[in-house]
Amino acid sequence: MTATYDHVHILHKLTTEFYQQVRLPYVQRFIPEPIMNPMQAKLLLIMLEDAEISSPSQHSITLAALLVQAAMDTHDRIGTLEVSSEIERKQRQLTVLAGDYYSSLYYSILAGRGEETYIKVMSNAVETINDAKMRILQASDIETSLFHLVTVKSALTTHIAEYLGFHDAADSLRQLFLIQILTETDELSANKFPINIHLIQSKRKIKESLEHIQRNENSSNRIQRIIFEEAVKRASASF
Numbered sequence: 001m002t003a004t005y006d007h008v009h010i011l012h013k014l015t016t017e018f019y020q021q022v023r024l025p026y027v028q029r030f031i032p033e034p035i036m037n038p039m040q041a042k043l044l045l046i047m048l049e050d051a052e053i054s055s056p057s058q059h060s061i062t063l064a065a066l067l068v069q070a071a072m073d074t075h076d077r078i079g080t081l082e083v084s085s086e087i088e089r090k091q092r093q094l095t096v097l098a099g100d101y102y103s104s105l106y107y108s109i110l111a112g113r114g115e116e117t118y119i120k121v122m123s124n125a126v127e128t129i130n131d132a133k134m135r136i137l138q139a140s141d142i143e144t145s146l147f148h149l150v151t152v153k154s155a156l157t158t159h160i161a162e163y164l165g166f167h168d169a170a171d172s173l174r175q176l177f178l179i180q181i182l183t184e185t186d187e188l189s190a191n192k193f194p195i196n197i198h199l200i201q202s203k204r205k206i207k208e209s210l211e212h213i214q215r216n217e218n219s220s221n222r223i224q225r226i227i228f229e230e231a232v233k234r235a236s237a238s239f
Helices: 003-022 038-050 055-075 086-112 116-138 142-163 167-183 185-189 199-216 222-238
Strands: none
Touching: 003 038, 003 055, 003 086, 038 055, 038 142, 038 167, 038 222, 055 086, 055 116, 055 142, 086 116, 116 142, 142 167, 167 199, 167 222, 199 222
């Protein structure tokens, strides 16, 4: 059995469990189901594997991180405008409750496996994310908004990377998440953090981020190599 097959199988299993955990049929009559980021899941699994974390813990830690991301993304759907109808009021209430529920799941998973250290790591990441969200709302220009949006999307992954000792990968991870944001237009327009960026400016930033990752890429470092390969794949699709 090849390593590639193993990773595909593990990622498929993780994806299935993620959607089983977040499925709330009544709630999802009113609000969208969270969407898992396969790139984030893959990166987390690879880092945990390279750090020689046991397979069951790899699964639990990655699933917990994805549920935290789901909770944060769900809470982002809470609008800043006043509700004007009963259905909007219900949608807002259910959005808050769903986000809180996903957050409780991550804590339950980690506590159940005795992974209290990762509860702290992810809690610190959430603090960083919340601070970045406030800074987006206060930002006066696109560059600043985009910088903090990258933090919102990447902080869980970079905090875990740094905790595992992969400090050199953190900067490349941020650049990769920037490329993902710029190549997936819904990331720029979704939720309450819309950022309007010109197509030419977007392509320039993608190119700069790819070059930045390439400078850090080292063929003997699997994580950096995989970050670079993922960045190339996403950047190539945008040109």
